[in-house]
Amino acid sequence: MTVTHFTIWNQNMRKLTLIPMFLIASLAILALSQLTGCESLGLQPANTFSEKLAYAYGTHTAVLKATTEAVKAGALSGADATQVLSLADQSRQLLDAARAISTSGDANGATTKLVLATAILTQLQTYLQTHHGGP
Amino acid sequence: MNVAIALSLLIQLSQQIQQISALIAKAKAEGRDEITEADIDAIVGDDDAARAELKAAIDKAVG
Numbered sequence: 001m002t003v004t005h006f007t008i009w010n011q012n013m014r015k016l017t018l019i020p021m022f023l024i025a026s027l028a029i030l031a032l033s034q035l036t037g038c039e040s041l042g043l044q045p046a047n048t049f050s051e052k053l054a055y056a057y058g059t060h061t062a063v064l065k066a067t068t069e070a071v072k073a074g075a076l077s078g079a080d081a082t083q084v085l086s087l088a089d090q091s092r093q094l095l096d097a098a099r100a101i102s103t104s105g106d107a108n109g110a111t112t113k114l115v116l117a118t119a120i121l122t123q124l125q126t127y128l129q130t131h132h133g134g135p
Numbered sequence: 136m137n138v139a140i141a142l143s144l145l146i147q148l149s150q151q152i153q154q155i156s157a158l159i160a161k162a163k164a165e166g167r168d169e170i171t172e173a174d175i176d177a178i179v180g181d182d183d184a185a186r187a188e189l190k191a192a193i194d195k196a197v198g
Contacts (some may be wrong), residue, residue, distance in 0.1 A: 044155075044156040051159055054170055062147035063144070065146075077196065078196035078197035085186070088186075
């Protein structure tokens with residue numbers, strides 16, 4: 001490899017390293033917009049419990065769909081995806097429980113369930129982003 | 136970081152957030168303080184469909 005080729009290769013590698021940084025920043029912005037409501041991005045803030053619950057269900061769906069795409073693309077093994085699904089199911093049970101409890105009037109109990117479900121979803125997103133190795 | 140999965144997750148999150156944001160905006164436009172139970176039922180229905188699709192993909196991958 002000549003010096004010129006190395007310089008071009010080096011420049012391209014620097015550009016590639018910017019992609020993960022862009023993704024991390026984008027995901028952070030999305031996460032923040034869910035938590036605090038970022039109207040400057042054209043998104044509606046989650047002010048009420050049902051709106052926060054709706055965003056949490058949406059995040060759950062996004063995790064499931066991203067996992068499906070990863071399995072279909074061979075980026076995630078069936079065994080790993082099964083573990084993701086198992087945790088996602090736990091999160092879904094907590095979301096369903098939060099919804100049921102909120103209708104019975106126990107706001108604190110519902111919020112606790114929602115926070116737990118969100119914590120699992122956050123861990124799943126981190127796992128998916130940092131997963132290495134296919135089937 | 137797995138760029139492909141992270142990008143897929145970013146796109147899916149973006150789509151879901153925009154969809155739910157639109158429901159909240161619609162509720163406000165109609166003078167409601169809350170999204171309806173029917174709205175949440177629809178979101179849950181989408182989630183059930185996504186789960187079924189993932190389960191099918193896993194079954195196919197495991198063989």
